[in-house]
Amino acid sequence: MSRREVLEVDVLVVGGGPAGLAAALHLSRLLDGRGRGDVTVALLEKGREIGAHAISGAVMDPRGIAELMPDWRARGAPIEAPVTADRVYFLTRRRRFGLPFVPPPLRNDGHVVVSLNRLVRWLGGIVEDAGVDVFAGFAGAALLIEDGRVAGVRTDDKGVDRGGRKKANYAPGIDVRARLTVLAEGARGSLTRQLVERLGLDAGRNPQVYSIGVKEVWETAGERVTPGRVIHTMGYPLTRREFGGGFVYTMSGGRVSVGLVVGLDYHDARLDPHELFQDFKRHPLVADLLAGGTLRAYGAKAIPEGGYWAMPRYFADGALIVGDAAGFLNPMRLKGVHLGLKSGMLAAETAAEAIEADDCTGRVLRRFEERVETSWIRPELWRARNFHQGFRGGLWAGLAHAALQTATGGRGVRNRYPSRPGHERMRPIRGKPRRAAALPDGKLTFDKLTDVYHSGTAHEEDQPVHLVVTEPDICHERCTEEYGNPCQYFCPAAVYAMRPDAGGRPRLEIAASNCVHCKTCDIMDPYQVIRWDCPEGGGGPGYDLL
Numbered sequence: 001m002s003r004r005e006v007l008e009v010d011v012l013v014v015g016g017g018p019a020g021l022a023a024a025l026h027l028s029r030l031l032d033g034r035g036r037g038d039v040t041v042a043l044l045e046k047g048r049e050i051g052a053h054a055i056s057g058a059v060m061d062p063r064g065i066a067e068l069m070p071d072w073r074a075r076g077a078p079i080e081a082p083v084t085a086d087r088v089y090f091l092t093r094r095r096r097f098g099l100p101f102v103p104p105p106l107r108n109d110g111h112v113v114v115s116l117n118r119l120v121r122w123l124g125g126i127v128e129d130a131g132v133d134v135f136a137g138f139a140g141a142a143l144l145i146e147d148g149r150v151a152g153v154r155t156d157d158k159g160v161d162r163g164g165r166k167k168a169n170y171a172p173g174i175d176v177r178a179r180l181t182v183l184a185e186g187a188r189g190s191l192t193r194q195l196v197e198r199l200g201l202d203a204g205r206n207p208q209v210y211s212i213g214v215k216e217v218w219e220t221a222g223e224r225v226t227p228g229r230v231i232h233t234m235g236y237p238l239t240r241r242e243f244g245g246g247f248v249y250t251m252s253g254g255r256v257s258v259g260l261v262v263g264l265d266y267h268d269a270r271l272d273p274h275e276l277f278q279d280f281k282r283h284p285l286v287a288d289l290l291a292g293g294t295l296r297a298y299g300a301k302a303i304p305e306g307g308y309w310a311m312p313r314y315f316a317d318g319a320l321i322v323g324d325a326a327g328f329l330n331p332m333r334l335k336g337v338h339l340g341l342k343s344g345m346l347a348a349e350t351a352a353e354a355i356e357a358d359d360c361t362g363r364v365l366r367r368f369e370e371r372v373e374t375s376w377i378r379p380e381l382w383r384a385r386n387f388h389q390g391f392r393g394g395l396w397a398g399l400a401h402a403a404l405q406t407a408t409g410g411r412g413v414r415n416r417y418p419s420r421p422g423h424e425r426m427r428p429i430r431g432k433p434r435r436a437a438a439l440p441d442g443k444l445t446f447d448k449l450t451d452v453y454h455s456g457t458a459h460e461e462d463q464p465v466h467l468v469v470t471e472p473d474i475c476h477e478r479c480t481e482e483y484g485n486p487c488q489y490f491c492p493a494a495v496y497a498m499r500p501d502a503g504g505r506p507r508l509e510i511a512a513s514n515c516v517h518c519k520t521c522d523i524m525d526p527y528q529v530i531r532w533d534c535p536e537g538g539g540g541p542g543y544d545l546l
């Protein structure tokens, strides 16, 4: 029988995105500065390399990276372009109406267009050079919790077949035991979810609400594309009942980042974010820009939009939660990278203090919250605290609330707007879908499988299905009747399909190897019977340019 190995470290960071890397780098430097080179810092990343799962729009406010690394430009941070122009349009199906001014939260003076996964890959190299042990291709399968205290993470077992049997290459996961674990898994992280549920860290908070962002990067001939142009849109292809909007960011070398964000609190059970994204590209504003170009990359991710009131308590005995995992994101500005970096740094300062004091209990770790509350994170999140909730009544009410919130420092009509989980807002199907979807043409628009191909996604095929349906009968009976199996629509990677079995009855089929790890199914399933577990480490997207 294979024995489970145990690895002892002082601080374990789970997740190699901006927040996790900032935490690891800043901590390593702080420890070096205090002559504590003996303290071990390790980082687990489920992607096959650092950056493989990192995706964002992205227009970055450089405030966070400049604090982490004042010489970030001189050190060759991969920047696509400084922002040179900002525009906001309201779209109808064929036309666009430019807003006469750019609302203050959407102004990007001094900001830069980046490919997040390239930025993160670059930062990952610096983190390794700083002495952090980076283990890419290792997923956190379970938290080690002892007497209510987080004691580390058990990594995934390797070499288990679809039926749960050990294969010839079986290797049990490692218990990475740590005095302090920093969870930086990104939105709807599976370990973070375990911790929040087990310790009730979300008691008294608003439920977290999410959007899904679906995006592509295109290569165009270049002469039409001036790097650094930032366009945000409202309206088409979304209706006034749905939250979200489109974006177009021009990069260097004629590349264009184009995407659509859709609030995961929509009513229409047959809404398909990927299909709406194809409609967005058909709009002349986008189609003219992409004409003659080539699709280079595709990806999707969930975005935590609930804001300040929806953040769980982000410290516990033996653990801190940073970045998107805790909801450090400004939904009003559509930005989270700078907040992720800063939250990682503040967690690092708290970790250094806790290690020095040899006390990683919540008593010392609550200093993380105090640091956040006295840093520039707090006023930024406070001003946006009610933003997403203000759109509960649709676009026009949402814009009115947003204007009022801007004028009142984020308050609006009350200090704390109520909220409910997004999946509860989905309504049972009635009648026909809102309209028949146009077929993709393979030039400007694509089906989901073609897009998945461009995400570089690959998983070990013979492994347990990581999308766990806890009550399949609900899918086959109630959900078919009441909601028409919305997983077929909201998944941007064609993972779910209803197909007839030998007896002609519709059965749910799950093509788990297509999964781009966006977590939408875990969030938006109306019965909450789909659980996203981490697949074998190293599997998932292989993002580049995103």
Ligand code: SF4
Residues within 6 Å of the ligand: 467, 490, 491, 492, 493, 494, 495, 514, 515, 516, 517, 518, 519, 520, 521, 522, 532
């Ligand atoms: Fe996203 Fe779930 Fe589809 Fe994977 S299966 S791509 S997590 S919706």
